[in-house]
Amino acid sequence: MRYPNGQKKEYKKANISYGNRGMELEAAINETNEFYRLTKKALIYKKPTPITVSKVNYKSRFEAVITEAYYKTPSTTDYNGVYKGYYIDFEAKETRNKSFPLANIHAHQIEHLKQVIEHKGISFLIISFVKEQEIYLLKTEDLLNITKRKSIPLSYIKEKGYKLEEGYNPRIDYLKIVDQIIEEEA
Amino acid sequence: MRYPNGQKKEYKKANISYGNRGMELEAAINETNEFYRLTKKALIYKKPTPITVSKVNYKSRFEAVITEAYYKTPSTTDYNGVYKGYYIDFEAKETRNKSFPLANIHAHQIEHLKQVIEHKGISFLIISFVKEQEIYLLKTEDLLNITKRKSIPLSYIKEKGYKLEEGYNPRIDYLKIVDQIIEEEA
Numbered sequence: 001m002r003y004p005n006g007q008k009k010e011y012k013k014a015n016i017s018y019g020n021r022g023m024e025l026e027a028a029i030n031e032t033n034e035f036y037r038l039t040k041k042a043l044i045y046k047k048p049t050p051i052t053v054s055k056v057n058y059k060s061r062f063e064a065v066i067t068e069a070y071y072k073t074p075s076t077t078d079y080n081g082v083y084k085g086y087y088i089d090f091e092a093k094e095t096r097n098k099s100f101p102l103a104n105i106h107a108h109q110i111e112h113l114k115q116v117i118e119h120k121g122i123s124f125l126i127i128s129f130v131k132e133q134e135i136y137l138l139k140t141e142d143l144l145n146i147t148k149r150k151s152i153p154l155s156y157i158k159e160k161g162y163k164l165e166e167g168y169n170p171r172i173d174y175l176k177i178v179d180q181i182i183e184e185e186a
Numbered sequence: 187m188r189y190p191n192g193q194k195k196e197y198k199k200a201n202i203s204y205g206n207r208g209m210e211l212e213a214a215i216n217e218t219n220e221f222y223r224l225t226k227k228a229l230i231y232k233k234p235t236p237i238t239v240s241k242v243n244y245k246s247r248f249e250a251v252i253t254e255a256y257y258k259t260p261s262t263t264d265y266n267g268v269y270k271g272y273y274i275d276f277e278a279k280e281t282r283n284k285s286f287p288l289a290n291i292h293a294h295q296i297e298h299l300k301q302v303i304e305h306k307g308i309s310f311l312i313i314s315f316v317k318e319q320e321i322y323l324l325k326t327e328d329l330l331n332i333t334k335r336k337s338i339p340l341s342y343i344k345e346k347g348y349k350l351e352e353g354y355n356p357r358i359d360y361l362k363i364v365d366q367i368i369e370e371e372a
Contacts, residue, residue, distance in 0.1 A: 037301075040301075040304070042305065043298075043301050043302060043305050043307075045261070045262055047233050047234060048233060048234040048235065048236035048237065048258075048260075049234065049237070049239075050234035051234065051235070051237050051239075051252065051255070053235075053237075053255075064256070064257055065254065065255075065256065066237065066252065066254070066255040066256065066257070067253060067254065068251065068252070068253065069237070069239075069251075069252040069255055070250070070251065070252065071250055071252070072234075074234075075231070076231055080266060080267075081266075081273070082273035082275070082302060082305040082306070082307040083305065084305070084306060085272075085273065085305065085306030085307065086271075086273070087267070087268035087271065087272070087273040087307075089268070112229075115223075115226075115229050116229060116268060118226070119228065119229050119268040119269065119270070119271065120268070120270060120271030121229075121268040121271065121273075
């Protein structure tokens, strides 16, 4: 395991809670993005989790402790950045089901992905099917064709999406697929 | 004033604290970005403030109250998004001085702005000189030429930067300058 002891323990604990499901895919993508940044391939970051701060205790002028805060519904997606001049924007989700439940992604996040392509950016969904141990990239264009359903069947994703193979470094080389998308659309 | 009473009061209160200085420029840019989104001109958002959560109280499976958290140093800039297919990335700062103190921006944020242009994105700084009531856009290229100093003189910014006029809607039409930059670099 790549985590130092303390962190690993916290990771396990965090994983129990509902809000932190899907941490494994997130960790893999964060490592991938770090690899992309270190190798100067792309500049893609996970956005901070949106939090509404209610109470702050100013111990001193420079030291603030937040004592009451709440998780907010995100208005955009988790990841964005720049690759070869292209604006990249995506959301990553895990599921233990055999189809991807659309309840797992907020309606305004789908709307955001749609707006990205209207502004000539590249946007997509990365979906990890945990039980099948398969990860796919699904372009927003192919996601929008199916949002009237309650879930996206794995068969549809296999047909329209791009399979992402897990490796060592980068762990999930999704930019290889982005290159393919750029070429297909050129 | 465009704020409902309650919010305005909170805004004033928040303005006293060190961490919230520069809220006026931030509010103006947030309104500008909202205008850009509503008019389908661009999709640019402020990133959430990065916060490290230490303690969470799970009242129920779905309701979490954060009871201890701390502000984190941001690794990137505050604003990014997409405009006409271009990746846009910037930081916005206010100063009451007659020159812009470089201590107001973290070294790794300058590094981030630099990396954005290496990946063919467009990045810049928006600086508001509060006493002079003048706002400028300074391209990262022109910022990088002067980072060995402790502060950037207003005279340098007047010479190299682009003046942003405040209006009603959008309040600070910085994309007009971005258009100019795109044209100059074409």
